[in-house]
Amino acid sequence: MNAYSTRGREPVVSIADAISAGLAPDGGLYMPDAWPQFHAKEFDDAHTLADVAIRFLAPFFAGSALEAALPGICRDALAIDPPLAGFGKPDDFLLELFHGPTAAFKDYGAAFLTGCLSALPRGDKPLTIVVATSGDTGAAVGAAFHRKPGVRVAILYPDGRVAPRQAHQLGCFGDNVRAFRVDGSFDDCQRLAKTLLADADYRRAVPLGSANSISLGRLLPQAAYYAHAALGHFRSRGQPLNFVIPTGNLGNALACLLARRMGLPVGEIVLASNANDVLPKFFAGEDYTPQPSLATLANAMDVGAPSNFERLQALYPDPAALRGVMRAEAVSDAQIRTSIVRTRETRGHVVCPHTACAAEVLDRLRAAGAGGTWAAVATAHPAKFPDVVEPLLGQTVPLPAPLAAMLARPSRAQPLANDDVALRDLLRRS
C-alpha cells in the first residue's frame, strides 16, 4: 500500500517512506491510499493488542521496507494492553491509555514510530527527530528514543505553557534527547517544526524525521488500540463501542475513525475539546476557522489549529459529509474542575484534566438520553497534573512507578527564540 499527500502535489510513496519523511515534501500530511476492510471474526484468535495490531496493520506495510519488521515492532511497542475499566455505571467504560513509560497515550505512537525508524536503513549522518509538543508527545518521544544509536531528538515546547511536571519530564533525558523551551505557543512550536521539515534543501544537509502526531507512524498504532478495545468489547457484549475522546490536534480521534472505517465495531465518536472550540464550532455547522490557542487546564489539548483536520478533509472533502461522521463538544476550565470532582464522586475514578473533558461530555450525553455502551478515553494519568487535581480532591495522587523514576532525574531545557533561523542554526551547529 502507498501513501499520498493531503495536498496532492507529490507522487505517492510507500508507507515506510511516508513514516520516515513525517511530513510530505509539499507540506501536506500523508494518508494511506487504501483502507483495508476487516470483519470482527477475523480477529477471533487475536487477544493482545500486539496480536490485533500485527493483523490490522499488515496490509499497510505489505510490500514496504518495514513489512518483515512489523510483527517485532508491534510486540515491542504495543506490549501493554490498555485496560477497558468499568467507569462507575454498567454501560460506561474508561479506556486507560496511560500505562506506558510517560503515563500518556502518546507512548504507544512514539514507541511504534521509534521501532519503525530504527528498523529502516539509514545513511551515516544521524537522524534528527524534531518534535513540537504541547506537553506529552515530547516526553513520549524522548523516552522512546533515549540512548538509541544514530538518532537525536529536539523537543520544542511552549515555555511556561506546560505543567511543571511535564516540563521536568521533557528536560530530564539528556544524552541524545534535548529540550528547547520556545518563546511562543504550541502552535508556534508546531509551525517551527513544520517549516523545517518542509525544507528539502535543509533536510539534505541535516536529515530530519518527524515524530509529531502528523506522522503516520503514530496514527496507525493508535488505530490499533481502538481496534483492540472495540473487538474485546464486541466479543463480550455483542455490540459496538462508542467513544468520547479528549481532543487537541485530532490524532487520537482520527485514529478511532480509521478503525471504524476499516470495519471494526466502533460506534459513535464524540470529540471532547477544551475551551479551544474550533472543532465544536465546525461540527455545529460553522466554517472551520483556526484560532490562536488558549491556555487551559487540559493543556495538552491547547490547540487552535488542529493539524489532523487536513486529513479529515482529505477523507471527507464535503463539510456536510464530514459533519456526519463525528460530533464535538467544548468543555470550559470551570467544567473541567467540576468534572474532576464529580467523576471521583459518581464514578470512583480520579481523572486527569484531559480525561475530565471526556467524562463531562459522557455525562452530558447520558443526561440527553444517549443509549449503548460508551468508553471515555483516559489519555493521561492524573498524577501528571497534581497542581490541578490534588487541591480539588484534597488528596495526593500517587505517581506510577515509571513516572516516579523519570521525575527523580535532573532536568534541563535550553531557551529558543520563536524563529526558524535560530532553530536551523542550532541543529546545523550541534
Ligand SMILES: *Cc1c(COP(=O)(O)O)cnc(C)c1O
Ligand atoms: C496529546 C494529548 C491529547 C490530545 O490528543 P490529540 O491526538 O492531539 O487530539 C489529549 N490528552 C492528553 C493527555 C494528551 O497528551
